[in-house]
Amino acid sequence: MAKLRGTGIAAVNYPxxxxxxxxxxxxxxxxxxTGTFVISLSSTDLGQGLKTVIxxxxxxxxxxxxxxxxxxxxxxxxxxHCMGTFASxxxxxxxxxxxxxxxxxxxAMLEVAADELEAxxxxxxxxxxxxxxxxxxxxxKIDLVSLALAAHFxxxxxxxxxxxxxKPKSDVDPETGKMDPDSTEAHACSVAEVEVDxxxxxxxxxxxxxxxxxxRQVNPALVQGQITGGAFMGMxxxxxxxxxxxxxxxxxxxxxxxxxxxxxxxxxxxxxSVVLEYPSSNGPYGVKGVGEMxxxxxxxxxxxxxxxxxxxxxxxxxxxxxxxxxxxxxxPKLKS
Amino acid sequence: xxxxxxxxxxxxQSVPRxxxxxxxxxQTVYVDDIxxxxxxxxxxxxxxxxHGRIRSIDFSxxxxxxxxxxxxxxADVPKNIYTILCLIGVGPDEEPVLAVDxxxxxxxxxxxxxxxxxxxxxxxxxxxxxxLEELPAVFDVEEALxxxxxxxxxxxxxxxxxxxxxxRRVRLGDVEKGFAxxxxxxxxxxxxxxxxxxxxxxxxxxxxxxxxxxxxxYTNTQALFFxxxxxxxILQIPFNKLHFVGGTVGGGFGGKVDVITEPxxxxxxxxxxxxxxxxxxxxxxxxxxxxxxAWRMYFKDGVMKDGRIIARKVISYADSGxxxxxxxYAVTKHAANVAGPYAIPNVYIDAYCVxxxxxxASAMRGFGVTPASFAIECQMDKIAQxxxxxxxxxxxINAYRNGDIKPHQKVVEDATLIEVMQAAARLVGHPLPERLxxxxxxxxxxx
Numbered sequence: 001m002a003k004l005r006g007t008g009i010a011a012v013n014y015p016x017x018x019x020x021x022x023x024x025x026x027x028x029x030x031x032x033x034t035g036t037f038v039i040s041l042s043s044t045d046l047g048q049g050l051k052t053v054i055x056x057x058x059x060x061x062x063x064x065x066x067x068x069x070x071x072x073x074x075x076x077x078x079x080x081h082c083m084g085t086f087a088s089x090x091x092x093x094x095x096x097x098x099x100x101x102x103x104x105x106x107x108a109m110l111e112v113a114a115d116e117l118e119a120x121x122x123x124x125x126x127x128x129x130x131x132x133x134x135x136x137x138x139x140x141k142i143d144l145v146s147l148a149l150a151a152h153f154x155x156x157x158x159x160x161x162x163x164x165x166x167k168p169k170s171d172v173d174p175e176t177g178k179m180d181p182d183s184t185e186a187h188a189c190s191v192a193e194v195e196v197d198x199x200x201x202x203x204x205x206x207x208x209x210x211x212x213x214x215x216r217q218v219n220p221a222l223v224q225g226q227i228t229g230g231a232f233m234g235m236x237x238x239x240x241x242x243x244x245x246x247x248x249x250x251x252x253x254x255x256x257x258x259x260x261x262x263x264x265x266x267x268x269x270x271x272x273s274v275v276l277e278y279p280s281s282n283g284p285y286g287v288k289g290v291g292e293m294x295x296x297x298x299x300x301x302x303x304x305x306x307x308x309x310x311x312x313x314x315x316x317x318x319x320x321x322x323x324x325x326x327x328x329x330x331x332p333k334l335k336s
Numbered sequence: 337x338x339x340x341x342x343x344x345x346x347x348x349q350s351v352p353r354x355x356x357x358x359x360x361x362x363q364t365v366y367v368d369d370i371x372x373x374x375x376x377x378x379x380x381x382x383x384x385x386x387h388g389r390i391r392s393i394d395f396s397x398x399x400x401x402x403x404x405x406x407x408x409x410x411a412d413v414p415k416n417i418y419t420i421l422c423l424i425g426v427g428p429d430e431e432p433v434l435a436v437d438x439x440x441x442x443x444x445x446x447x448x449x450x451x452x453x454x455x456x457x458x459x460x461x462x463x464x465x466x467x468l469e470e471l472p473a474v475f476d477v478e479e480a481l482x483x484x485x486x487x488x489x490x491x492x493x494x495x496x497x498x499x500x501x502x503x504r505r506v507r508l509g510d511v512e513k514g515f516a517x518x519x520x521x522x523x524x525x526x527x528x529x530x531x532x533x534x535x536x537x538x539x540x541x542x543x544x545x546x547x548x549x550x551x552x553x554y555t556n557t558q559a560l561f562f563x564x565x566x567x568x569x570i571l572q573i574p575f576n577k578l579h580f581v582g583g584t585v586g587g588g589f590g591g592k593v594d595v596i597t598e599p600x601x602x603x604x605x606x607x608x609x610x611x612x613x614x615x616x617x618x619x620x621x622x623x624x625x626x627x628x629x630a631w632r633m634y635f636k637d638g639v640m641k642d643g644r645i646i647a648r649k650v651i652s653y654a655d656s657g658x659x660x661x662x663x664x665y666a667v668t669k670h671a672a673n674v675a676g677p678y679a680i681p682n683v684y685i686d687a688y689c690v691x692x693x694x695x696x697a698s699a700m701r702g703f704g705v706t707p708a709s710f711a712i713e714c715q716m717d718k719i720a721q722x723x724x725x726x727x728x729x730x731x732x733i734n735a736y737r738n739g740d741i742k743p744h745q746k747v748v749e750d751a752t753l754i755e756v757m758q759a760a761a762r763l764v765g766h767p768l769p770e771r772l773x774x775x776x777x778x779x780x781x782x783x
Contacts (some may be wrong), residue, residue: 010713011731011757013677014705019669022424042560045355050354060347071354074560074583084559085585086593086699087463128345142385144533157467174669176500177506177685178745181672187752191759213752219351230494234652235700239494242529243627243695248475248655250386250442255619274759278752288750292701300713304727315720316527317710 001198005206008310010300011189014293015182016089016283022169025090027079027097029058029105031159033152035130037062037105040072042079043094048291049089049222056218057095057284061102062109063126068144080164085231088289091218092183093165095284101163112151116142122187156175184280186288187213190297193307198328201321203306205235207270208298215288218274223275223290229234230294231271237295238302238317245320310334355584366586367540367556368615375542376405378604378614379457381447381464381593382624383439384472386693387486390437390446390466397463398449403456405608410434410446413603414572419660420595423565431659431696433570433599439468440488440658441695445622450604450612473693477632477653480692481712488658488691496664496689504536504671504689508743509682511638514647518638522719526711530627530655533700537586539625540615541597543605551602552579557586557595566595567602572688590699593772594626594661626698629663630655631707635715638682643725643733647682650674652709654697654704656689660696663687669705675743676712677753678734683743731757737780751777763782 017023028040039058045051051071059066073079082094110121113132117124117140125135133141142150151157172179190210196203208231217223240261246253254260279286299317306324307313311333314323328334358364381393395407403416410416410432417429417436435446447464466545474480480494498504515521541555557563557580564580566649585592601614616625638647652670656663671687700706720730735753742748754777761768 006719009727009731009760010709010716011677011735011753011760012709012713013751013753014675014702015669015674019665019672019703042583044558044560044585044588046558046584046585046592047359049355051355052351055354056349056351060344063345066346066351074581076560076564076578076580079560081561082559084562084593085588086590087703093553150544172499172504174501175505175507176745177504177671179668179672179745180746181525181669181744182746184750185748185756187677187756188405189753189756190626191760191764191766192719209760209764211756211763213756213759215750218347219350219353220348222353235625237531237706241531241534243532243622244530244630247527247529247630248477248479249693250475253530253623255622255756257534257618260534261623262534272763274757274763276752276759278750278755280750284343292703292705296702296709300710303710303714304717307714307717312716313524313721315524315714316529318529321528 004196004198004309006194006305008192008301008304008308009189010297010304012293012297013185013187014088014296015185016092017089017167017183018083019181020170020179021167023083023089023093024164024166025082025093025097025279026164027094028080029101029161031148033148035148035250036068036070037064038070038072039098041082041094042074042076042084043076044085046085048226049219050085053091053164053218053222054094054098058098058102058319061099062106064144065128065130068130072150073268078109091287091290095287096165097163101161104161109147112155112157113142113147115155116150139298158224160256161324172187180282183282184288186215186290186293188293188297190301191303192298192301194302194309196309198334201324203239203324205269205302207285208235210273210297211276212273213276213278214290215283216277216286217275218287224324226290226294227273228271231298232268234298235269235302238299240318242318352502362416364584366584367542367554370542370554372544372611375611375613376450376452376461376608378450378601378612379433379461380445381449381461383442383444385439385468385470386442386473388439388470390435390439391469392467393447393727394465398460401460401463403452404460405450406450407609408436408604410436412607413570418570421564421662421665423562442691443695448600448604450608459731467707469517475692475694477690477692480690496660504668506671506683506708506743508683511647511649511682511684514682515638518646519641520639520722522637522639522722523635523727524715524718526714528631528707528710530630530697532622532627533589534590535587535589535591538616538618538621539592539597541601542611542613543601543611544611545605550577550579551605552581553598553602554583555580555598556585556592557582558585558592559742563595563598567599571603589701589781590703591625593699609776616684624662624695628699628700629666633707633711635711637715639717639719639723641723643723643730645680645734647679648675648680649684652687653690654688655694657694657696658691659696661696663697666699666704670708672744673705674708677736679736679740704718728761728768729772732775737779753777
């Protein structure tokens with residue numbers, strides 16, 4: 001009848017992109033006469049914020065304000081092909097496609113501005129505030145709406161760009177398993193602290209503290225969203241979730257959230273993280289990917305923490321109170 | 337090499353997400369918000385048993401339900417047997433859109449009923465009389481591989497065949513030589529459970545016939561063209577007859593890359609000439625839709641007293657449930673990663689994709705790597721305990737460095753495992769020996 005505390009760690013890598021490649025994505029950009037740059041895609045935002053992140057990458061490369069970039073997705077009649085949002089691939093693949101499209105559109109934009117400002121395109125730059133100006137003469141400038149109107153009505157030119165990204169498909173050697181399964185790898189280390197009630201078998205996760213390295217963060221708040229959500233999902237996998245509570249028996253399959261237990265706000269531990277940035281060589285602005293990996297270090301960190309607390313190694317999840325009480329019965333540490 | 341300095345205007349800024357207000361105030365339009373005045377609803381007749389032969393199906397009472405429109409069976413589906421990864425060359429086809437003469441899992445779709453209302457469709461489904469002959473079922477991955485197990489697949493085995501092999505293999509060095517040279521052998525078996533994606537928004541689509549002869553499909557798939565292509569192949573219609581609209585999904589986690597609702601809803605729209613909605617209940621989402629695979633992983637490591645792991649052998653079994661879905665591919669990804677972010681000179685991995693009479697598993701966030709990371713990191717603690725070493729130190733000693741060769745023979749390029757461990761130790765205020773704090777991922781000499 002005690003409450004025992006334990007600490008556990010886990011360190012992981014996670015690969016970016018569809019295993020073995022062969023997963024293309026395209027992007028098309030065009031400027032309307034409102035000064036808006038429309039990025040047409042067929043990519044899906046699962047709630048993680050892809051539309052926001054892709055608009056940031058497009059705005060950065062174009063050199064225009066975030067507010068002037070609109071994401072048009074997802075429609076197979078108007079958006080070019082995207083393999084889909086999975087495998088921690090979307091920001092990496094779609095971001096690269098958008099950079100390529102935005103570079104072409106930026107070139108067209110600067111050529112029209114050069115005619116209007118009577119300068120050479122090489123002498124122009126964007127201020128990120130919606131203007132194109134002559135380097136060294138910031139007063140000689142043109143705003144995006146005037147530029148878009150001039151391109152369309154005066155010069156008869158489009159401001160547009162095409163982009164695509166593919167890591168070519170590779171095969172596995174069936175004998176040795178030689179293969180190229182990823183574009184880059186992100187990393188994480190989690191430290192979990194738990195308290196185990198030896199009478200009820202109940203585990204309270206006190207904290208999950210992690211360091212991540214995900215290449216360039218396009219939007220740190222959205223990266224944080226993935227890390228916090230993933231820590232909670234990891235805790236839920238480690239302690240609660242299963243569709244087969246007595247696996248491999250298929251009996252007692254849950255059919256609702258009354259039976260399929262997921263922790264709520266009361267169970268939310270202290271979640272803290274730091275993010276290091278080491279750019280990848282092939283991601284947009286050095287992006288790696290943080291979509292999938294964020295439950296992977298918390299699960300073993302929590303289970304190692306429980307093992308540390310009770311002195312018995314646990315080897316399966318979810319670690320339910322029943323499993324903990326059975327493990328405690330075997331614990332030399334707790335018997336003595 | 338050191339962390340990069342921000343030098344961009346917008347990349348690196350936490351600008352507020354554009355759809356956030358819509359999501360939290362209930363103004364975002366999701367697929368289930370879409371409806372049309374003459375829209376029909378589809379519900380599925382499902383297998384009540386885990387494994388059996390279909391003797392006969394009697395729809396006569398169902399047809400009497402007010403609002404009943406029609407039933408669809410396997411005979412209505414142009415290419416009924418499919419496998420979604422055929423688009424990247426994975427085969428053979430093995431899953432029926434609607435069961436033909438047998439069922440392999442409880443909840444397997446047998447016939448679709450289309451009715452004027454969801455309630456009428458549900459009522460009609462409940463009145464379908466199934467005459468099934470129950471067969472022995474197998475639920476354990478190792479039981480399924482035994483010679484006397486019921487055979488689930490037409491090719492005569494209960495495992496996926498990888499280029500002539502019964503599992504995905506990875507081989508580096510000589511693992512038996514490594515075990516012979518090791519001071520200690522550390523063995524353990526790790527198990528994980530099937531897990532539900534539990535998205536806020538359940539799987540749903542609406543298929544609508546258009547006056548121009550095309551079909552618009554509103555869907556919450558994670559992969560629009562992938563789903564369109566598979567739907568066209570199943571229905572044997574030109575790709576450009578289909579127009580898929582989506583892009584806003586209330587949680588996917590890998591549960592919405594199976595192509596399950598769209599082909600049958602589109603077929604129902606073709607057969608009735610009316611829009612058809614097919615949405616999963618929460619119960620269907622939990623008991624019928626794909627789960628994360630359960631895994632069983634046998635680890636055997638050869639370790640030196642100084643902490644170096646010199647050999648690792650892993651035999652893994654993924655429980656694919658009754659059909660492929662994405663699991664054959666997850667097993668390959670698992671095999672590529674189950675040695676972990678550690679430099680181990682001798683590695684031997686056999687990873688099996690095994691069929692059982694369970695609701696199919698498929699993709700889920702972490703795709704074969706989540707169970708691997710769990711097993712690897714629990715095993716690292718067990719090794720540390722076995723040889724009396726600190727759990728931090730065992731990881732630093734074995735951490736892979738840039739320039740190392742992975743078991744699948746790719747050169748490590750973007751390693752920062754040591755750096756994240758150092759940062760985590762600082763974050764929690766755990767003092768590490770100076771020797772470990774001086775290590776880095778680019779220079780093994782300091783190790």
